[in-house]
Amino acid sequence: VELMRKALLCDTFIMGTNAAVQDGQLINIDGNGNRVAALCYGPKQVIVIVGMNKVVPTVEIGIERAHTVASPKNIGRFPNAGTPCAKTGMCAHCTTPESICAQVVRTRVCKPQGRIKVILVGEDLGF
Template sequence: MKQSPQQERNQKLGQSLVKELNSRHFSACYCPNKEDALQQALALIPDGDSITWGGSDTIRAIGLTQKVKEGNYIVYDRDTVPFESRSDYEKEHYFSDTYLTSVNAVSEDGQLCLIDGTGNRAASLIFGPKNIIVIVGINKVVKTAEDAMKRVRNVAAPINCQRFGNAKTPCRITGECADCKSPDSICRSMVTLRLCNPKDKIKVIIVGENLGY
């Protein structure tokens, strides 16, 4: 089937981004759709691995969390744990074999940017499980690392505050970052990963569809 102009553009952008990510020692690939991304992610998880994940809508949207629960893995499902106990649960399973997540923005030169309210996702990406799989929709790709951080603060954060429902932050009211110091801020950590260490520890799957925030 012939690709649409949008699909062709996404593929070219995705393939260029893969080269940049690989040059920064990430292990990256491009998948045109979420079905292919799901199969690619599963191929990167060894049988019998212990698996956990962060609060990413993207990994759920492609069916990854459900699929690993059906597979030959040891799954620690944070989503089944009451919110008030979740931090202890995440600490207990911090060194699971495989960690599944997304990020909030990727620059065209291959830098990953994210916000984090509790630090679990940032900590896992920086220093945690030996196998990390990051699923990123093409909608999160921006020109520069500076643009990525702007997206993190003015797109991802306000939307996620709306999603969480009870966050008392200015961005939930106005839709844009106010550089707030609210106790409910989900921007306690704003992280840029410019290099992967050790090499290939973080596998990044760029998906040619809009996914997540």
Template sequence: MNEFLETLKDCGYDPHFVKTKEEAFELSKTYIKSGMSIGLGGSTSVSQIGLLDYVINKNDITLYNQYEKGISMEENTNRRRKGILTDLYICGTNALTKDGKLVNADGSGNRVAALIFGPKKVLVVVGKNKIVDSVEDGFKRLMDVAAVKNIDRMNSKSIEMGKDPRHNLDNIANKFTYIKADEKDRIVLIIVDEELGF
């Protein structure tokens, strides 16, 4: 793991390795300061370590939470836009290659946009199951694992809301990216020695 972390540092990331979800949560909190503006990318990993609930309930930050129940689609879109111009953007990733590339697909594109440019810092929570050998393996994982599970999750949500779930098949992965850090230490990687997310 030390060699992997050194590779990630050489690529321009600020990488950290922790053993547990609890350690990931405690480390993540150190990046969240009073008065900050924070944006969110959809992430099961962020939720699983407890960070999503933490920022939702934190009163001394400005959180652009597009997942708040009861908001209109117009407000949802507005919060996504504002979220990519924040002090900190919190998200997961579909895959992280051993040579330091983040591989992702988005429906609307706010997460991949934030990874590329916008927020002053981006905090990415990465379970060990997301680490792959190459970009090709990353895209394979994205389509064979992440997209399938996310479609199942979105279909269940759509059915609950009385919507036709078939619209999710086209919307889950419209924007594909693989990137390497450009601005040194802008992207913080918290790599967890547990399986997290999809």
């Protein structure tokens, strides 16, 4: 928890994203909220590294991708998780205490301008 708090005060925060919409918006789902909190506010700059597999045409498809692709794969990091997606591999939009989908953030505009930098990599990266 202390390390997550310190990340909010760092100069540069590096992260991936669950989906990047073709119009520049970012879609992120987070369990504890530390990753999306740093994206929204705190670090002097945020660098978001995005693989081509995460680029989607619309916000709706981005949210769907985050729930149906990223979250079920991400829960695999927690072998004893009892969420529906851990059991079935499919998101059930649960609200269990173990949910890794507690925070859903759609970043529409970067404030202050230039704080968030997106690096688009011409290959598939992560989930």
